Amino acid sequence: MSGIEVENLVKAWGEQRAVDGVSFQVPEGALTVLLGPSGCGKSTILRLIAGLEEATAGSTRIGGRDVGRTDAARRGVSMVFQSYALFPHLSVRENILFGLRVRRVAADERRRRLDRAAALVGLADLLERKPAQLSGGQRQRVALARAIVSEQPVCLMDEPLSNLDAKLRAEMRDEIRDLQRRLGLTMVYVTHDQTEAMTMADQVVLLRDGRVVQAGPPADLYERPATAFAARFIGMPPMNILRRDRLPPDLGGGAGGGWVGVRPEHVDLEGCGEGGGLAATVAAVDYLGAETVVRLHRNGETLMARREGRLRLDPGATVVAAWPRGRVHVFDDKGIRRDGRITAPPLPG
Amino acid sequence: MTRDAMRHVYGWLLLTPAAILLVAFTHYPTVATVLDSLYSKGSAIRPSRFVGLGQYAQLADDPIFWKVLANNAWFALGTIPASVALAIAMALLVNRALPGRALVRMAYFTPTILPMIAVANIWLFFYTPDIGLIDQVLSVFGLPGHNWLGDTATVLPAIIAMTIWKEAGFFMIFYLAALQNIPPELGEAARLEGASRWTYFRRVLFPLLMPTTLFVLINAVLNSFKLVDHLFVLTKGGPDNASNLLLYYIFESAFSYFDTNYAATLTVVLLALLAVLALAQFFALDRRIHYW
Numbered sequence: 001m002s003g004i005e006v007e008n009l010v011k012a013w014g015e016q017r018a019v020d021g022v023s024f025q026v027p028e029g030a031l032t033v034l035l036g037p038s039g040c041g042k043s044t045i046l047r048l049i050a051g052l053e054e055a056t057a058g059s060t061r062i063g064g065r066d067v068g069r070t071d072a073a074r075r076g077v078s079m080v081f082q083s084y085a086l087f088p089h090l091s092v093r094e095n096i097l098f099g100l101r102v103r104r105v106a107a108d109e110r111r112r113r114l115d116r117a118a119a120l121v122g123l124a125d126l127l128e129r130k131p132a133q134l135s136g137g138q139r140q141r142v143a144l145a146r147a148i149v150s151e152q153p154v155c156l157m158d159e160p161l162s163n164l165d166a167k168l169r170a171e172m173r174d175e176i177r178d179l180q181r182r183l184g185l186t187m188v189y190v191t192h193d194q195t196e197a198m199t200m201a202d203q204v205v206l207l208r209d210g211r212v213v214q215a216g217p218p219a220d221l222y223e224r225p226a227t228a229f230a231a232r233f234i235g236m237p238p239m240n241i242l243r244r245d246r247l248p249p250d251l252g253g254g255a256g257g258g259w260v261g262v263r264p265e266h267v268d269l270e271g272c273g274e275g276g277g278l279a280a281t282v283a284a285v286d287y288l289g290a291e292t293v294v295r296l297h298r299n300g301e302t303l304m305a306r307r308e309g310r311l312r313l314d315p316g317a318t319v320v321a322a323w324p325r326g327r328v329h330v331f332d333d334k335g336i337r338r339d340g341r342i343t344a345p346p347l348p349g
Numbered sequence: 350m351t352r353d354a355m356r357h358v359y360g361w362l363l364l365t366p367a368a369i370l371l372v373a374f375t376h377y378p379t380v381a382t383v384l385d386s387l388y389s390k391g392s393a394i395r396p397s398r399f400v401g402l403g404q405y406a407q408l409a410d411d412p413i414f415w416k417v418l419a420n421n422a423w424f425a426l427g428t429i430p431a432s433v434a435l436a437i438a439m440a441l442l443v444n445r446a447l448p449g450r451a452l453v454r455m456a457y458f459t460p461t462i463l464p465m466i467a468v469a470n471i472w473l474f475f476y477t478p479d480i481g482l483i484d485q486v487l488s489v490f491g492l493p494g495h496n497w498l499g500d501t502a503t504v505l506p507a508i509i510a511m512t513i514w515k516e517a518g519f520f521m522i523f524y525l526a527a528l529q530n531i532p533p534e535l536g537e538a539a540r541l542e543g544a545s546r547w548t549y550f551r552r553v554l555f556p557l558l559m560p561t562t563l564f565v566l567i568n569a570v571l572n573s574f575k576l577v578d579h580l581f582v583l584t585k586g587g588p589d590n591a592s593n594l595l596l597y598y599i600f601e602s603a604f605s606y607f608d609t610n611y612a613a614t615l616t617v618v619l620l621a622l623l624a625v626l627a628l629a630q631f632f633a634l635d636r637r638i639h640y641w
Contacts, residue, residue, distance in 0.1 A: 052537050052541075072537075081534045081538060087553055098552070
């Protein structure tokens with residue numbers, strides 16, 4: 001019993017509302033990513049769940065139990081901090097065992113848990129080292145091991161990979177996901193990195209200015225973004241958002257204002273057969289190996305296209321861009337999805 | 350001259366100002382003091398002559414020297430642990446978010462910025478028999494007045510209390526600086542693990558403050574042997590040497606009894622004592638300190 005329900009959570013400092021009426025649920029044993037730009041309140045929500053901050057209003061339930069007035073140590077959560085928060089004067093062993101000693105766990109039980117956690121994260125040979133003698137990735141593992149030995153059902157992670165280089169980050173992503181599944185942890189994972197969100201999450205909660213923009217499986221957020229913000233936040237390069245009244249009907253245009261969104265990978269540069277397209281000027285061509293990203297200018301709007309392989313285009317050339325009508329996302333004036341359906345259709349086959 | 354030789358000349362010229370100051374005010378006086386301590390007191394009819402370690406033998410037989418040394422030991426024991434503990438407690442208190450924090454920090458630090466002579470005069474008023482602050486407060490409760498500085502039993506504790514008041518705020522600043530370098534996540538991590546404030550202090554904060562503690566301890570020991578200004582104003586070492594400390598005794602020997610050679614002997618002993626104490630602390634504690 002370790003599912004988390006957050007309801008109408010508010011955290012205000014004076015007039016400033018860092019978290020403004022946030023509700024979401026984290027199913028037991030699932031990995032939920034809180035995603036958003038810096039300052040969106042995602043870390044604050046994590047700290048509210050942990051009990052390190054006190055909510056101004058709203059409730060948090062862990063395993064069905066309201067923990068609003070429960071001390072952080074009794075909520076059944078462990079936490080991995082962005083800075084890892086290792087005790088610099090203690091060895092790896094003592095860092096991992098700190099909580100167990102504080103909670104007066106018996107010595108042989110301590111040893112059993114330590115051995116298991118050290119083996120799980122591959123630290124068995126480094127137990128006598130001090131944190132200063134470890135690499136970034138190894139420190140990260142100590143922080144993970146400390147969370148594992150506590151054997152708490154809920155694990156909270158605050159941007160745990162942001163201090164690692166790209167290669168190590170990809171490795172640790174897999175490892176954390178694997179650990180979470182093997183140990184059946186209920187995990188809340190805060191990040192601003194959409195790759196981490198897309199690859200690790202069972203559920204993504206996208207936040208902006210202290211509010212939930214959209215919550216759902218990663219595929220839903222990509223395929224059916226609820227707002228223009230969600231559409232642009234997820235996906236690299238971001239979705240093109242164009243003024244609707246300037247587009248021909250074939251490309252999703254129409255009267256009455258609002259915005260049309262189309263993913264760069266759906267923008268076709270060669271095919272202008274099916275009822276015309278948009279003439280645009282090539283501003284830049286980035287060849288990335290497996291694909292080419294082309295930046296186009298048209299009427300003061302920028303349009304990105306992403307095509308497989310290598311595209312021989314020169315900046316300054318004029319091309320015709322087009323996309324299938326069915327790939328279009330339509331947003332109203334305020335950037336809200338017009339068709340209202342934000343759950344992705346099941347994939348064919 | 351070759352270019353290479355010129356470079357040496359430039360080098361020495363650059364060093365000269367600092368070297369002159371060091372030699373004139375540190376090295377020469379030290380050496381001169383050691384030499385002086387080997388000579389007897391000179392006068393108009395009996396010139397000073399070499400006596401070897403004769404002055405040291407005289408010192409070993411001087412009951413006032415032993416009295417002063419014991420006083421100093423009690424003084425150090427009375428002031429150092431108390432002021433360090435108080436400094437840590439005050440630093441922990443003002444390191445938290447509390448209203449008027451800047452004001453409280455300043456209040457704790459004020460004793461340090463006051464001139465020593467002024468401080469001593471303030472406390473002289475506190476301790477004055479019958480009309481002083483302490484006796485006036487006592488009289489409210491119907492307790493009799495007491496000559497705090499005139500009684501051999503209470504004079505040293507009275508000086509100790511004033512010194513703690515003065516030193517704790519100074520040491521607090523160092524602890525406060527050290528505390529602000531400790532990331533707050535450490536406390537949060539410990540809190541999530543169920544550690545009480547005391548456990549967190551004992552297992553994490555105090556060990557991380559050890560480099561500061563070593564620095565503060567060495568300074569506190571030096572200060573406890575250097576105290577002299579307060580004694581001028583408050584007691585002049587009396588009554589019956591009950592509040593006389595080593596440096597004040599040196600001053601008395603040199604400028605009241607005009608026995609500069611005996612004062613030099615005392616100074617050498619003081620220097621040796623301080624060196625031994627500082628080194629002992631350094632070697633005893635440094636091994637166990639985690640610098641991070």
